[in-house]
Each structure stands twice: as structure tokens, then as C-alpha cells.
Amino acid sequence: MMDAMYQLPPRRTYHHGDLRQALLDAGIALARVGGPEAVVLREATRRAGVVPNAAYRHFANRQALLQAVRAAALAALATAMEKERARQRRGKHGVDAARASLRAIGTAYLRFARTEPGLFRTAFGVPGDPETTAHPAMAGKSGLNPFQLLSTALDELVQADLLPKKRRPDAEYVAWSAVHGLAMLVLEGPLRRLPRTQIRGIEQRLLAMVEKGL
Amino acid sequence: MMDAMYQLPPRRTYHHGDLRQALLDAGIALARVGGPEAVVLREATRRAGVVPNAAYRHFANRQALLQAVRAAALAALATAMEKERARQRRGKHGVDAARASLRAIGTAYLRFARTEPGLFRTAFGVPGDPETTAHPAMAGKSGLNPFQLLSTALDELVQADLLPKKRRPDAEYVAWSAVHGLAMLVLEGPLRRLPRTQIRGIEQRLLAMVEKGL
DNA sequence: GGCGCAATGTATACACCGTCCACACCAAGC
DNA sequence: GCTTGGTGTGGACGGTGTATACATTGCGCC
Numbered sequence: 001m002m003d004a005m006y007q008l009p010p011r012r013t014y015h016h017g018d019l020r021q022a023l024l025d026a027g028i029a030l031a032r033v034g035g036p037e038a039v040v041l042r043e044a045t046r047r048a049g050v051v052p053n054a055a056y057r058h059f060a061n062r063q064a065l066l067q068a069v070r071a072a073a074l075a076a077l078a079t080a081m082e083k084e085r086a087r088q089r090r091g092k093h094g095v096d097a098a099r100a101s102l103r104a105i106g107t108a109y110l111r112f113a114r115t116e117p118g119l120f121r122t123a124f125g126v127p128g129d130p131e132t133t134a135h136p137a138m139a140g141k142s143g144l145n146p147f148q149l150l151s152t153a154l155d156e157l158v159q160a161d162l163l164p165k166k167r168r169p170d171a172e173y174v175a176w177s178a179v180h181g182l183a184m185l186v187l188e189g190p191l192r193r194l195p196r197t198q199i200r201g202i203e204q205r206l207l208a209m210v211e212k213g214l
Numbered sequence: 215m216m217d218a219m220y221q222l223p224p225r226r227t228y229h230h231g232d233l234r235q236a237l238l239d240a241g242i243a244l245a246r247v248g249g250p251e252a253v254v255l256r257e258a259t260r261r262a263g264v265v266p267n268a269a270y271r272h273f274a275n276r277q278a279l280l281q282a283v284r285a286a287a288l289a290a291l292a293t294a295m296e297k298e299r300a301r302q303r304r305g306k307h308g309v310d311a312a313r314a315s316l317r318a319i320g321t322a323y324l325r326f327a328r329t330e331p332g333l334f335r336t337a338f339g340v341p342g343d344p345e346t347t348a349h350p351a352m353a354g355k356s357g358l359n360p361f362q363l364l365s366t367a368l369d370e371l372v373q374a375d376l377l378p379k380k381r382r383p384d385a386e387y388v389a390w391s392a393v394h395g396l397a398m399l400v401l402e403g404p405l406r407r408l409p410r411t412q413i414r415g416i417e418q419r420l421l422a423m424v425e426k427g428l
Numbered sequence: 429g430g431c432g433c434a435a436t437g438t439a440t441a442c443a444c445c446g447t448c449c450a451c452a453c454c455a456a457g458c
Numbered sequence: 459g460c461t462t463g464g465t466g467t468g469g470a471c472g473g474t475g476t477a478t479a480c481a482t483t484g485c486g487c488c
Binding site: 014015016019050051053054057058 | 464465466467468
């Protein structure tokens with residue numbers, strides 16, 4: 001129905017040229033609108049102007065395509081974090097800069113969940129494997145993925161003497177948990193209907209709790 | 215294949231007798247094993263020994279069945295929380311009892327995620343509506359659903375002067391976020407592979423952060 | 429006690445999905 | 459220029475959710 005809008009004019013060449021990327025782009029577009037369950041092989045091939053089975057030349061199966069989309073979503077989040085960190089650190093030094101880094105990571109995370117719910121759910125709602133292991137496909141400009149960006153922010157905190165070295169181990173898990181949980185509640189939990197201003201307040205309070213309670 | 219094991223002997227009566235409940239039970243069984251995406255209408259009807267369309271006499275569509283399963287999962291969690299609270303409060307009074315209540319809620323939540331991952335994902339991985347509104351289908355013996363149980367625990371905390379009245383509003387959201395986020399990370403995030411003992415440590419630390427940082 | 433209706437279960441059918449297999453095309457290298 | 463292997467096509471199968479029409483039967487009313 002509405003999907004027909006995405007129908008392409010028939011290709012003139014037998015070979016597509018860059019089908020893998022086209023399928024990935026289509027998958028990302030689908031995920032943005034409908035989350036992971038909307039990443040449908042056949043629809044992606046339709047949008048690429050190609051027969052369903054062509055996808056199997058580039059992805060082992062639907063799951064593989066979904067993982068690729070997920071990696072792209074993580075990369076987008078990483079990039080957003082890097083930008084926000086650069087913005088918040090502007091003109092700050094030492095202790096203030098370290099604190100700003102952590103805030104920026106959390107803020108960017110929560111904003112990403114709000115502004116790109118489909119990609120966010122794709123990034124974290126799919127049992128995909130590794131956030132700990134590095135893989136350029138899910139990293140930002142710095143080569144670090146979201147989880148690693150948080151880790152470095154915590155390292156900064158230690159260096160600035162804002163976090164005792166003793167409490168550094170596993171701190172990323174605790175911090176991540178808090179922010180991630182809130183994002184989920186806002187996205188598809190009981191906080192969905194709350195006015196944005198109240199949500200912002202809760203976000204600030206949560207970030208404060210993390211800073212204080214870590 | 216393996217599902218054939220659940221095939222029932224053919225019914226002798228034309229009417230099933232309690233099909234709605236049978237479908238719900240089948241749905242719960244499916245969710246326990248495979249999470250929300252495993253709650254498949256046709257398979258549920260198969261297990262109930264009935265033709266696929268029969269389900270539509272009792273549920274508007276697959277989504278409706280899934281919501282019913284979700285409500286049951288929430289009810290199971292609520293019951294687990296009530297039990298754990300009763301256990302931890304045994305012999306305690308006043309301040310200690312209040313603190314125990316909150317701990318129990320968090321502990322039960324995290325354990326439920328670990329021991330019933332399928333139901334947990336069904337309860338919280340599906341964009342279902344209301345955790346705030348009361349509905350007996352998702353409540354435990356006390357008639358309160360998980361979210362409301364947390365709220366009452368926080369009220370206790372205020373009464374015991376462990377939480378300043380001023381910080382009471384929205385506290386449930388912050389506390390819930392932290393615990394919920396950790397549960398998700400353990401279930402399908404980067405913490406999946408960690409040894410159980412380390413996870414327990416992180417759980418304890420997170421609960422401590424909540425108590426302290428609230 | 430029997431009748432009729434509404435509730436419940438069945439039969440058939442459609443569109444969509446992921447995926448397998450055999451085949452068609454075509455670009456690049458010997 | 460012929461082969462070969464990578465890429466896209468065609469057709470098919472079994473699975474899913476769901477609509478529409480039909481069969482059966484328990485229950486309430488006379």
C-alpha cells in the first residue's frame with residue numbers, strides 16, 4: 001500500500017551495483033520507522049528494486065541483515081555521543097571537563113532513545129552479541145562504540161579524582177544500567193505518556209544519582 | 215518436530231470447554247521458552263487441540279493474546295515480589311523493615327529476570343500499555359502490580375524517615391530504571407556472558423547506589 | 429420438554445513472510 | 459573468446475496472521 005511509494009524505476013542493468021549497501025540502507029529506514037521487527041527481508045529487496053532471493057548473496061539470512069542494521073544503529077549512537085561530548089566540554093578543563101564527559105554520554109544516550117526510538121530499539125532490543133568487543137561497524141568517528149565511550153568517560157573521572165580508583169571496576173555496568181533502564185521506560189514503559197518536561201526532570205535526577213551514587 | 219510432543223488426543227466434544235484459558239496457558243508456555251516472539255497464535259491453538267481460527271472467538275488477534283500473556287507474566291512477577299518481601303521482612307521492624315522491603319522488590323525483580331527470562335522479556339519487551347493503572351490480571355495476591363509494589367515500598371521508606379518527603383515524587387521511576395536496566399543488560403546485553411557471581415556483585419552495588427543516591 | 433438463538437469451533441482461502449533450489453546473466457581472467 | 463564464479467531471477471514450499479462463510483451445540487425461554 002503505502003510501501004509502493006518506495007518502488008524504484010526498474011533497473012536497466014542486470015547487476016545492481018551496490019546491493020549490499022542498498023539493502024542495509026533500506027533496512028535502516030525500516031528500523032527507524034518500525035524498530036527491529038519492521039526489518040523485513042522482502043521489503044528491503046523491494047526497495048532496492050530486486051527480487052527477494054538476491055538478498056541471500058549478501059546476507060546469510062534475515063538475522064544477518066538485522067545485525068548489520070543494529071551495528072549501524074550503534075554507530076549512529078556512538079557518533080551522537082561524540083558530538084555531545086565535544087559540545088559539552090567546550091571551554092572546560094580538568095575536573096569540569098571530566099564531569100561534562102559523563103553527562104554528555106548519558107544525555108546523548110537518552111536523547112537518542114527519544115529522537116530515534118526505532119533505531120534505539122534495534123540497537124538494544126535485539127539479543128545481538130557484543131557491546132564490549134570492538135567492531136568498526138558499530139563505532140563512531142573515534143572508533144569506539146557506545147559502551148567503550150562510556151568506559152573512557154569513567155576513566156577520565158578516575159583521573160580527575162572524581163571517582164575513587166577502587167570503585168572503577170564494573171562502574172560502567174552500573175551507570176549504563178541506570179541510563180538504559182530509564183530509556184526503556186520512556187520508550188515503551190509506563191513513562192511513555194508523561195509530558196516531556198517531567199521526563200527531562202527525571203532524566204536529570206537519574207544522572208545526578210549516578211554521579212553521586214557511583 | 216519437537217512441538218508434536220504437545221499434540222493432544224482429539225477432543226471428543228465439539229466444544230473445548232475452557233479454550234480461552236487453554237490458549238492463555240499455551241501462550242505462557244511459549245513465552246517462557248522463547249519470549250514474546252514465540253507466542254504464536256497457530257501454535258497455541260495446536261496445543262489446545264483446536265483449529266487456528268478458534269482463537270478469534272476469545273482474542274481479537276495475536277496482539278491481544280500476547281497482552282494477556284504479558285499480564286500473566288506481570289502477575290507472576292508481582293507474586294514473586296510479595297513472597298520475597300515477606301521473607302526479608304520476617305522479624306524486622308520499623309526502619310529495618312522498610313529497607314528490607316525495597317531490597318526485596320529489587321532482588322525479586324532481578325531474580326525473576328534471571329530465572330524466567332522468557333516471561334520477563336514478554337512482560338517488558340512488549341510495548342504494552344499500563345504499568346501504572348491497576349488491573350487484577352497483572353497483579354499479585356495483594357492486588358498490586360509490580361510497579362505499585364515498588365511505589366508502596368518507597369512510601370514505607372518515607373514513613374520510616376529514610377527518604378525525605380521532598381524526594382519522594384518520581385522516585386519510583388528512578389529506582390525502577392536502575393534495576394530494570396541492569397536486568398536487560400544481563401538478559402540480552404553485554405553482561406550476558408559474565409559469570410553469575412560477578413553479576414551478583416554488580417546487582418548488590420546497583421541496589422546500594424539506589425538506596426544511597428535516591 | 430422442545431425450540432431457537434447466540435456462542436463456539438470448523439473449513440477454506442488469501443496475502444505475506446523467510447528460505448531452498450535450479451537457472452540466467454554477465455564481468456573478469458586465462 | 460571461452461570459461462568460471464559472482465550476482466540476480468523464477469518458482470516453490472511451509473510457515474504465519476486473519477477474513478469470510480459454515481457447522482455444531484449449549485442455554486434460555488416458552
